[in-house]
Amino acid sequence: MELAFLINIIEAGLRTGTPLLFATLGELITERAGVLNLGVEGMMLVGALAGFAVAYGTGNPWIGVLVAMLAGGVISLLHAFVSITLRGDQVVSGLALTFVGTGLTSVLGAPYVQVRDVPRLPVLPVPFLYDIPLIGPSILWPLFGEKQNVIFFIGLLLVPAVWFWIERTRPGLQLRAIGEKPAAADAVGVNVGALRYFYVFVGGLFAGLAGASLSLAITPLWINEMTAGQGWIAVGLVIFAGWNPWRALMGAYIFGALRRLPLDLQAIAWLPFASNPILGVWLNMIPYLFTILALVFSSREAIRKRLGAPAALGIPYVRGERGA
Amino acid sequence: MQLKIEPRLETPRWLPIVSIILALILALMIGAIPLAYGGLDPIVAYTQMFRTGFFETYSFSDTIVKATPLILAGLGVTIAFRMRLWNIGAEGQLFLGAWAATGVALFWLPPTTPKVVMLAAMTLAGFAAGAVWGAIPGVLKAKLGVNEIISSLMLTYVAVEFNNYFVYGPWAAGGFGLTAPFPRTAWFPRLTDFGDIVPAFRGLTAHLGILYGIIAAVILFIIFKYSKWGYELKVIGDNPDAARYAGMNLARTIILTMIVSGGLAGLAGMSEVAGVVHRLQENFSPGYGFTAIIVAWLARLNPLAVIVVGYLFGGLLVGGDAIQPAGIPLLIQGIILFCVISADTFTRYRIRLVQPAATTALTEETVTSEG
Numbered sequence: 001m002e003l004a005f006l007i008n009i010i011e012a013g014l015r016t017g018t019p020l021l022f023a024t025l026g027e028l029i030t031e032r033a034g035v036l037n038l039g040v041e042g043m044m045l046v047g048a049l050a051g052f053a054v055a056y057g058t059g060n061p062w063i064g065v066l067v068a069m070l071a072g073g074v075i076s077l078l079h080a081f082v083s084i085t086l087r088g089d090q091v092v093s094g095l096a097l098t099f100v101g102t103g104l105t106s107v108l109g110a111p112y113v114q115v116r117d118v119p120r121l122p123v124l125p126v127p128f129l130y131d132i133p134l135i136g137p138s139i140l141w142p143l144f145g146e147k148q149n150v151i152f153f154i155g156l157l158l159v160p161a162v163w164f165w166i167e168r169t170r171p172g173l174q175l176r177a178i179g180e181k182p183a184a185a186d187a188v189g190v191n192v193g194a195l196r197y198f199y200v201f202v203g204g205l206f207a208g209l210a211g212a213s214l215s216l217a218i219t220p221l222w223i224n225e226m227t228a229g230q231g232w233i234a235v236g237l238v239i240f241a242g243w244n245p246w247r248a249l250m251g252a253y254i255f256g257a258l259r260r261l262p263l264d265l266q267a268i269a270w271l272p273f274a275s276n277p278i279l280g281v282w283l284n285m286i287p288y289l290f291t292i293l294a295l296v297f298s299s300r301e302a303i304r305k306r307l308g309a310p311a312a313l314g315i316p317y318v319r320g321e322r323g324a
Numbered sequence: 325m326q327l328k329i330e331p332r333l334e335t336p337r338w339l340p341i342v343s344i345i346l347a348l349i350l351a352l353m354i355g356a357i358p359l360a361y362g363g364l365d366p367i368v369a370y371t372q373m374f375r376t377g378f379f380e381t382y383s384f385s386d387t388i389v390k391a392t393p394l395i396l397a398g399l400g401v402t403i404a405f406r407m408r409l410w411n412i413g414a415e416g417q418l419f420l421g422a423w424a425a426t427g428v429a430l431f432w433l434p435p436t437t438p439k440v441v442m443l444a445a446m447t448l449a450g451f452a453a454g455a456v457w458g459a460i461p462g463v464l465k466a467k468l469g470v471n472e473i474i475s476s477l478m479l480t481y482v483a484v485e486f487n488n489y490f491v492y493g494p495w496a497a498g499g500f501g502l503t504a505p506f507p508r509t510a511w512f513p514r515l516t517d518f519g520d521i522v523p524a525f526r527g528l529t530a531h532l533g534i535l536y537g538i539i540a541a542v543i544l545f546i547i548f549k550y551s552k553w554g555y556e557l558k559v560i561g562d563n564p565d566a567a568r569y570a571g572m573n574l575a576r577t578i579i580l581t582m583i584v585s586g587g588l589a590g591l592a593g594m595s596e597v598a599g600v601v602h603r604l605q606e607n608f609s610p611g612y613g614f615t616a617i618i619v620a621w622l623a624r625l626n627p628l629a630v631i632v633v634g635y636l637f638g639g640l641l642v643g644g645d646a647i648q649p650a651g652i653p654l655l656i657q658g659i660i661l662f663c664v665i666s667a668d669t670f671t672r673y674r675i676r677l678v679q680p681a682a683t684t685a686l687t688e689e690t691v692t693s694e695g
Contacts, residue, residue: 038473042658078662082662082665082666085329086329086665086666086669087329087669087672087673088665088666088668088669089665089668091410091473092617092621092661092665093662093665095412095617095661096658096659096661096662096665097658097662098658099614099618099654099655099657099658099661100655100658100659100662101658102651102654102658103358103651103652103653103654103655103656103657103658104358104651104655104658105651106650106651106654106655107358107361107362107651107652107655108361110651224651228481229477229478229481232474232477232478233478235473235474236471236474236478239471239474278489278492278493279489279493281485281486281488281489281492281493282485282489284485285481285482285485285486288478288479288481288482289478289482291474291478292464292470292474292475292478292479295464295470295471295474295475296464296468296470299468299469299470299471300468318329318331
C-alpha cells in the first residue's frame with residue numbers, strides 16, 4: 001500500500017515535472033548565453049494556447065507542438081530585441097514579456113476555454129519493462145512503462161542533449177563564452193549579439209514546448225493563466241540547478257511531485273485535509289514555499305562551492321564599454 | 325548604411341519626458357491591434373476609455389479611487405527598484421496588508437472602537453503585515469543571497485492562498501469567498517460622506533487613501549533627496565562593490581528597504597479594503613501590485629512622478645473596465661512597458677545611421693565628441 005502510494009507520487013512527479021523540465025532547460029540555455037529572460041511564464045502561456053488551438057484546428061497534436069515552439073520562440077524575440085539590440089533592462093523587459101503573454105493569451109484564448117476534445121499527445125507504453133524480473137511489474141512498469149506520456153521520454157532525451165551541446169561541442173563553447181566573457185568571445189570573432197538572439201530564441205522554443213506539453217498532455221485544456229506560476233518556478237529552478245542540466249532534471253521532477261502532492265494528500269482519509277477541503281489551500285502553497293526553500297539551499301551551496309551564475313548574466317554587451 | 329548605437333555623453337533634460345510620451349503613443353497604437361481583433365474600433369474604444377477615465381462628471385473621483393492603490397504600491401516598488409532590488413511581489417504584500425486590516429476591523433478590535441483609533445490600528449496593521457511579507461525576501465537576500473525576484477513572487481502565490489483560506493474558512497460569512505462587511509468605524513472617510521456640507525461631493529467615492537499616497541510620495545521624495553538612506557539606496561543600486569568599500573551596511577539597507585517597500589504595498593491593500601471594498605474577499609485586487617511595477621518604471625522611480633503616472637493608469641483602469649475581453653488592458657500594459665524600456669535606450673544612447681567605416685573594428689564604438 002505504502003509502496004503503491006510512493007510510486008504513484010513519483011510517477012506523477014515525472015509526468016507533471018516534464019513541462020517544468022522543458023521550461024527550466026530553455027531558461028538555462030538562455031542564461032548560459034548571458035541573457036536573463038523572466039518572460040518564461042508568458043512564453044509558456046503563448047505556447048500552451050498556440051499548441052492547443054492548432055492541435056484542435058488540425059486534429060494533430062504534433063503540429064500543435066511545433067507551432068507552440070515556434071510561437072514561444074517568436075514571442076521571445078521581443079525580449080531579445082529590447083535586451084540585446086536596445087540594451088534595455090532585462091528584468092523589466094522579461095516582466096513585460098510575461099504581461100504581454102498573459103494578456104495576449106487571455107484575449108486570443110477566449111474561444112477555446114470551453115473546448116474539451118482536443119487531440120492529446122499519446123501515452124507511450126514500454127511493454128518490455130514489465131518483463132524485467134523482480135522490480136519490473138511492481139516498480140518499473142508503473143513508474144515508466146504504463147502511463148508515461150511521450151513528452152516524458154522527450155524530456156529524458158533532451159537533458160543529455162542539452163548537456164552535451166553546452167559542455168562538449170564547439171558551438172557550446174561559444175555559448176558559454178558569450179555568457180561568461182563576451183568581450184573575449186567578441187575578440188576572437190564570435191558575433192555576440194547574433195548568438196544571444198539565437199539562444200533567447202531557443203529558450204523560447206523550449207518554453208513553447210513546455211506550454212504545449214501542459215495543454216496537450218498534462219491538463220489537456222485551455223484555461224487562462226493555466227501555468228499558475230510554473231514559468232517563475234522554472235526561473236528559480238535554474239538557480240537551484242546551478243545552471244546544470246542534470247540538476248535541472250532532478251529539480252523539475254521533485255517539483256512535479258510537489259505540485260501533485262496537494263491532490264495526493266487530500267485523498268488520504270486519515271489526514272485532516274480529506275475532511276476539510278478548506279485546509280487544502282495550505283497544501284497549495286507547498287510548491288511555492290519549496291521553491292524558496294530550494295533557493296535558500298542552493299544559494300548557501302553556491303556560496304560554499306563558489307558556483308555561480310554566468311558572469312555576464314543580465315549585462316548587455318557593448319563593445320568597448322567597461323564591465324562588458 | 326548601418327545602424328550604430330553609441331552612449332550619450334549628456335542627456336538633454338527634455339528627452340526622458342518626450343521619449344516616454346512618444347512611447348505611450350506608440351504603445352496605444354500597437355494596442356489598437358488587439359482592440360481591433362476584439363471587434364472594437366480602436367479610435368472609438370480609446371476615446372471612450374479616455375472620456376470615462378478622465379472627462380466625465382465622476383471621472384476625477386473614480387480615477388483617484390483606482391489610482392490610490394497604484395500610487396501606494398508603486399511607491400513601494402519605487403523604493404526597492406531604486407537600489408535595483410527587484411521586489412515584484414507587491415501584489416502579495418498588498419494582500420497581506422488587506423488581510424491584517426480586515427483582522428483589526430472585524431475580529432481584533434470591537435466595532436465600537438472610535439473611528440480614529442480603528443483606522444489608525446488598521447493602518448499600522450496593514451503596513452506591518454505588508455512589511456513582514458516584504459522583509460522575508462529582504463532577509464533571505466541580505467543574509468543568504470537568495471534571488472529576491474523569485475522569492476517575492478513565490479510569496480505572492482502563497483499570500484493569495486493564505487487570503488483564500490481566511491475568506492473561505494474562518495472568516496467566511498454567508499456567501500463564497502467573502503468576509504462580513506466592516507463596521508462603519510472601519511471605513512475610510514470618502515468625499516461623499518461630506519455631501520451634506522459640500523453638495524458637489526455627493527456620490528464621489530474618492531477616499532482618505534489618496535492622502536496616504538500623496539504624503540508617502542512627499543516623504544519618499546525628501547528621503548531620496550536629502551537623507552543618508554536615500555543616498556545609500558542610490559549608491560548601492562549603482563555599484564554595490566563601491567558601496568561596500570565605502571563602509572555601507574548592505575544587508576541592513578536591503579532589509580530596511582524591503583520592509584518599507586512591503587509596508588507601502590501593505591498600505592495599498594489596507595486602503596483598498598477600508599476605502600473601497602469594506603470587506604475582505606477573494607481576488608479583490610485586479611493585479612494592482614503588478615501594474616504598480618509599470619507605474620514605478622514609467623515614473624522613472626521618481627516618487628512625485630508616481631502620483632502623476634498612478635493617476636494616469638487609474639484613468640486607464642477606469643476606462644478599461646468596459647473593454648472586453650478582459651485581457652486587453654493587461655496586454656496593453658505589457659506593450660506600454662516594452663515601449664517605455666525601449667524609449668529608455670534613446671535617452672541613454674544615440675542611434676545613428678552611418679556609412680560602414682573602413683577603419684578597424686576597434687575604433688567603431690569610440691565615443692566622438694561631436695553633437
